[in-house]
Amino acid sequence: MAAVVAVLGLWQASGLFMNPIFISTPAAVLAAFVRIVADGSLAQAFVSSLGEMAVGLSVATAAGFAVGLAMGRLRLVERLFDPFVSFFNATPTIALLPLMEIWFGTDVRARVAFIVVICVWTLVINALAGARNVRRGYADVGAAFGLGPLATMWKIVIPAAMPYLLAGMRVAMAQATVGMILGGQEVGESGLGGLTEAYGSFFQTDYLIAAIITSTGLAMLLFGLLKLFQRRFYPWIAATAAARR
Amino acid sequence: MDRGDRRGPPLRRQDVLDIEGVSHVYETRHRRVEALREVSLSIREGEFMSFVGPSGCGKTTLLRIIDGLTAQSAGRVVFRGVELTGARRDMGFVFQDINLLPWRNVRQNVEIGLEARRLPAAERRQRAIEALRMVDLEDVAEVPPYTLSGGMQQRVGVARALAIDPQVLLMDEPFGHLDNFTRETLQIEIARLWAKLGTTVVFVTHDVDEAIFLSDRIALFRGRPGRLTRVIDVDLPRPRWEFNVRAHPRAIEMREAIIEYLGVRADGQG
Amino acid sequence: MTIAAGPVGGGRRLRPARWLEPLLPIAAVAAMLGAWQWSGRYLNPILISTPTEVGRDLVELVARGVILEPLAESLEEMVVGGLAGIAAGIAIGVVMGRYQVVEKVLSPFVNFFNATPLVVIIPLVIIWVGISQKARLLFVFLIVLWPVLLNTLAGIRNVSRGYVDLGAAFGLTEAQMLWKVSLPAAVPYILAGARVAAGLAIIGMIVSEMEISLTGLGYLLITYGNSFLTGRLLAVVLVASLFGVGNVLLLRWVQAAFFPWIIGSAADQR
Numbered sequence: 096m097a098a099v100v101a102v103l104g105l106w107q108a109s110g111l112f113m114n115p116i117f118i119s120t121p122a123a124v125l126a127a128f129v130r131i132v133a134d135g136s137l138a139q140a141f142v143s144s145l146g147e148m149a150v151g152l153s154v155a156t157a158a159g160f161a162v163g164l165a166m167g168r169l170r171l172v173e174r175l176f177d178p179f180v181s182f183f184n185a186t187p188t189i190a191l192l193p194l195m196e197i198w199f200g201t202d203v204r205a206r207v208a209f210i211v212v213i214c215v216w217t218l219v220i221n222a223l224a225g226a227r228n229v230r231r232g233y234a235d236v237g238a239a240f241g242l243g244p245l246a247t248m249w250k251i252v253i254p255a256a257m258p259y260l261l262a263g264m265r266v267a268m269a270q271a272t273v274g275m276i277l278g279g280q281e282v283g284e285s286g287l288g289g290l291t292e293a294y295g296s297f298f299q300t301d302y303l304i305a306a307i308i309t310s311t312g313l314a315m316l317l318f319g320l321l322k323l324f325q326r327r328f329y330p331w332i333a334a335t336a337a338a339r340r
Numbered sequence: 341m342d343r344g345d346r347r348g349p350p351l352r353r354q355d356v357l358d359i360e361g362v363s364h365v366y367e368t369r370h371r372r373v374e375a376l377r378e379v380s381l382s383i384r385e386g387e388f389m390s391f392v393g394p395s396g397c398g399k400t401t402l403l404r405i406i407d408g409l410t411a412q413s414a415g416r417v418v419f420r421g422v423e424l425t426g427a428r429r430d431m432g433f434v435f436q437d438i439n440l441l442p443w444r445n446v447r448q449n450v451e452i453g454l455e456a457r458r459l460p461a462a463e464r465r466q467r468a469i470e471a472l473r474m475v476d477l478e479d480v481a482e483v484p485p486y487t488l489s490g491g492m493q494q495r496v497g498v499a500r501a502l503a504i505d506p507q508v509l510l511m512d513e514p515f516g517h518l519d520n521f522t523r524e525t526l527q528i529e530i531a532r533l534w535a536k537l538g539t540t541v542v543f544v545t546h547d548v549d550e551a552i553f554l555s556d557r558i559a560l561f562r563g564r565p566g567r568l569t570r571v572i573d574v575d576l577p578r579p580r581w582e583f584n585v586r587a588h589p590r591a592i593e594m595r596e597a598i599i600e601y602l603g604v605r606a607d608g609q610g
Numbered sequence: 611m612t613i614a615a616g617p618v619g620g621g622r623r624l625r626p627a628r629w630l631e632p633l634l635p636i637a638a639v640a641a642m643l644g645a646w647q648w649s650g651r652y653l654n655p656i657l658i659s660t661p662t663e664v665g666r667d668l669v670e671l672v673a674r675g676v677i678l679e680p681l682a683e684s685l686e687e688m689v690v691g692g693l694a695g696i697a698a699g700i701a702i703g704v705v706m707g708r709y710q711v712v713e714k715v716l717s718p719f720v721n722f723f724n725a726t727p728l729v730v731i732i733p734l735v736i737i738w739v740g741i742s743q744k745a746r747l748l749f750v751f752l753i754v755l756w757p758v759l760l761n762t763l764a765g766i767r768n769v770s771r772g773y774v775d776l777g778a779a780f781g782l783t784e785a786q787m788l789w790k791v792s793l794p795a796a797v798p799y800i801l802a803g804a805r806v807a808a809g810l811a812i813i814g815m816i817v818s819e820m821e822i823s824l825t826g827l828g829y830l831l832i833t834y835g836n837s838f839l840t841g842r843l844l845a846v847v848l849v850a851s852l853f854g855v856g857n858v859l860l861l862r863w864v865q866a867a868f869f870p871w872i873i874g875s876a877a878d879q880r
Contacts, residue, residue, distance in 0.1 A: 098715040142827035186851040187812040193835025232439035238409050239433040241456035272727040278378050284670050295733020302458040311726040331442035
């Protein structure tokens with residue numbers, strides 16, 4: 096804590112002898128922050144970014160988990176999809192941004208599609224791992240007590256795979272954030288990404304840093320929400336972590 | 341059907357579960373393993389039958405085949421005259437690893453067999469609580485299973501199997517992972533439950549004393565390849581929790597005979 | 611294991627025959643390529659082009675050298691920036707792991723930057739060093755730094771109790787403990803960090819090229835995209851993919867060749 100204060104102090108002091116263009120000062124950043132909150136531009140960018148991420152993540156999660164779980168349980172599906180999933184997972188999917196622009200034009204659809212394309216592979220792979228690594232004993236319980244294939248998937252495979260699914264979501268969120276910002280910077284000037292692009296090009300470092308910190312805040316907010324979600328609905332994951340190691 | 345005061349040899353009951361020529365062979369990358377070779381055995385209605393043998397002799401595999409968890413390579417399992425294929429509706433299974441689902445609380449775990457039978461929620465709840473009452477755990481019905489001790493968890497496992505009102509209860513070394521004190525307590529509890537319910541029980545264990553304490557008959561298995569070698573009658577009086585079975589001369593005789601017969605050395609290899 | 615040993619209601623029915631299995635992925639890819647090619651007849655080629663066109667463009671780009679120079683530049687940035695970031699990450703991670711004071715001080719900043727989607731920092735980097743190769747190098751360096759740092763830190767901190775006791779029992783000095791025990795034990799974590807770093811380095815490279823420069827693969831991507839030259843665009847994407855795949859394979863080789871004693875992959879600390 097003391098360190099943070101010390102750094103802030105140093106940072107502020109730097110403004111005395113350094114051109115504020117480089118790293119500005121905490122005071123200026125704070126002032127800029129207040130200004131863009133007041134005039135609503137930050138709120139608008141924040142909501143816009145969050146909205147795109149929410150849609151993109153939802154689509155990626157639904158599709159990714161569905162495919163991944165199917166791959167994990169049905170060998171046929173796994174063999175068919177594996178070459179594509181492995182390939183795209185190793186690809187720097189960032190490279191597909193121009194392609195998204197060609198398909199969807201330079202608007203929100205391209206940005207959302209971009210987010211989906213970036214994070215769906217991680218979700219597939221984690222769902223695949225989760226479905227495959229269901230403890231033999233749990234699967235036995237399903238079989239011994241007469242659960243059909245759908246009931247087994249819903250009542251046993253998916254809950255058992257939750258640790259993997261949630262871990263995948265954590266990574267996917269980080270990836271989606273990057274995609275969202277990049278999309279905002281490149282495809283139209285939208286959301287938080289657009290703000291950083293605009294402030295950057297006008298050398299408004301104080302506003303820029305305010306936008307950067309807000310972006311980090313957004314990412315942290317999402318991670319925090321996921322953690323809360325896990326703690327509330329899946330407390331057993333933390334409680335039984337030692338046994339699963 | 342309280343058999344608490346019966347003495348002498350068990351009544352000759354009808355054969356209800358027939359295992360006919362069951363074999364199980366599988367291949368790993370390095371070799372071909374014959375887990376079971378042509379096992380044939382008939383289990384009687386209401387009896388307590390144990391499968392005893394050293395590790396790797398196929399007794400767990402056979403139990404799983406009876407319950408349909410593993411498919412046999414040859415032979416068949418016949419229950420009340422009907423050959424069994426697919427899911428077993430009337431058999432409860434208790435696992436060595438307990439396997440309570442951590443995302444469900446105790447009661448929900450017990451209800452799982454009832455869900456498969458599509459019973460309405462109120463009835464499921466009622467039967468689950470009844471089953472928990474049989475093992476004295478209705479107080480912890482709403483807690484997560486991982487907060488319970490190993491012994492309590494396994495009792496929940498037993499309740500889960502009993503909740504479906506099974507015709508046959510299959511238990512796979514249920515006390516194997518528990519400490520000695522808990523094990524002995526649970527042995528008595530199982531003996532009492534069985535005396536009260538009269539269900540047919542097939543019990544797998546490598547602990548000879550446990551088998552002698554609990555069973556009407558003991559089926560002896562040897563390994564490599566897994567096969568049934570002998571079935572012996574346990575002609576000790578019941579109820580067995582009312583005297584020191586271990587000190588009973590007949591029990592000592594049986595124990596020595598079994599151990600020698602199985603050729604079990606100190607390290608448990610057969 | 612036996613094909614029979616699966617949940618009764620599970621994937622047994624849809625399991626393909628053994629001999630068919632390796633062919634399925636090939637068939638799937640072939641089918642996809644076929645469908646892709648065929649779609650060119652009905653769809654505007656701008657949308658997804660066709661395999662033959664992409665192939666032709668790829669060959670042409672390579673032959674004309676259009677792709678080689680950007681490729682070399684990209685590669686250089688990635689390697690230099692990446693290695694610098696990895697080295698710094700390991701160094702700082704070790705120091706933080708070794709000296710609790712340093713860790714306490716730096717921790718809030720490290721966590722902040724790790725949570726930041728570093729793409730936002732690009733305009734800032736441009737302000738600092740202008741639109742230049744230095745900017746791209748700096749960006750790759752930054753993007754790689756944090757995961758490596760955190761993973762190294764986790765690795766050093768997670769040196770198990772057993773090893774620490776070992777050091778104490780044999781009277782190792784702090785420095786010896788660090789070099790001989792902590793660091794080697796942290797290697798699986800560091801490698802996991804390197805894996806992440808490799809992926810991020812490629813991303814960082816392409817992103818920085820899209821935004822900061824007039825050269826490199828990223829620039830080609832933007833240019834072809836803007837000109838709707840989808841065939842060439844996809845050819846470049848393919849090259850980038852090969853980069854990515856190559857990275858994964860390279861790291862796997864490094865681990866197998868230099869650290870064969872690591873079994874499986876260690877905890878990923880993201």
